Amino acid sequence: MAVITQYVVQHKGIDKLVTTDKKEADQYDKMLGIADNLSLYIQHKGIELDDQIAEDLSILLAKNKDAVAKLLRGTDADSILEAEKADIVDMQQKKQA
Numbered sequence: 001m002a003v004i005t006q007y008v009v010q011h012k013g014i015d016k017l018v019t020t021d022k023k024e025a026d027q028y029d030k031m032l033g034i035a036d037n038l039s040l041y042i043q044h045k046g047i048e049l050d051d052q053i054a055e056d057l058s059i060l061l062a063k064n065k066d067a068v069a070k071l072l073r074g075t076d077a078d079s080i081l082e083a084e085k086a087d088i089v090d091m092q093q094k095k096q097a
Contacts, residue, residue: 035062 007025009017009032017028039058049057061068067080
């Protein structure tokens, strides 16, 4: 019999990630914290969104914080999207290999 240590990341009482990798769990938990802060910031700036849309948007922004930071520095969205597209193709090629 094997003993497996699992890390469970919960957000608002719901299991969002179950993993055996502590670093991955910590990173995901941090991303969710950033998303909560973004959602609160957006709401306090007077933008009224449905709760689910606000959560989805803030998680999207938090997951893509590096790309968002580049956009805020003035990088063209097309170049960022093209680079992400190349990353996706590269990941798919690695899976096939």
